[in-house]
Amino acid sequence: MNQNLINRLQPSAPHLLETLSEKLSLTDLQSLLMAVYEKRVLKLLAKKLLDQYQQNRFIKPAAIDPLKIIRFDLFAFSNLPKTLLAKNIF
Numbered sequence: 001m002n003q004n005l006i007n008r009l010q011p012s013a014p015h016l017l018e019t020l021s022e023k024l025s026l027t028d029l030q031s032l033l034m035a036v037y038e039k040r041v042l043k044l045l046a047k048k049l050l051d052q053y054q055q056n057r058f059i060k061p062a063a064i065d066p067l068k069i070i071r072f073d074l075f076a077f078s079n080l081p082k083t084l085l086a087k088n089i090f
Helices: 003-009 016-023 026-043 046-055 066-078
Strands: none
Touching: 003 016
16 A cells, blocks of 8 residues: 555545445446546547657567467467357357
8 A cells, every 4th residue: 555645635635544444345346447547538639649749667568469469369369168168249
């Protein structure tokens, strides 16, 4: 847990961590986080988005060929027991 973050939020929202972690169901927490992200995304300008992309150390091209990932997924799913696969819904 990032104590510095909690300390920064504590003055303006003293019970935020407790509320989010103990009083909301997981589905309500997910819905709340999606609403927060939606609100933030709507404020993003293209220039700012590009700046964030260039500066974010977590955003980098994958080191592995995407086609290899797809082939692995296909191999893995094709070898699953049929009982684990969803019924054909299409």
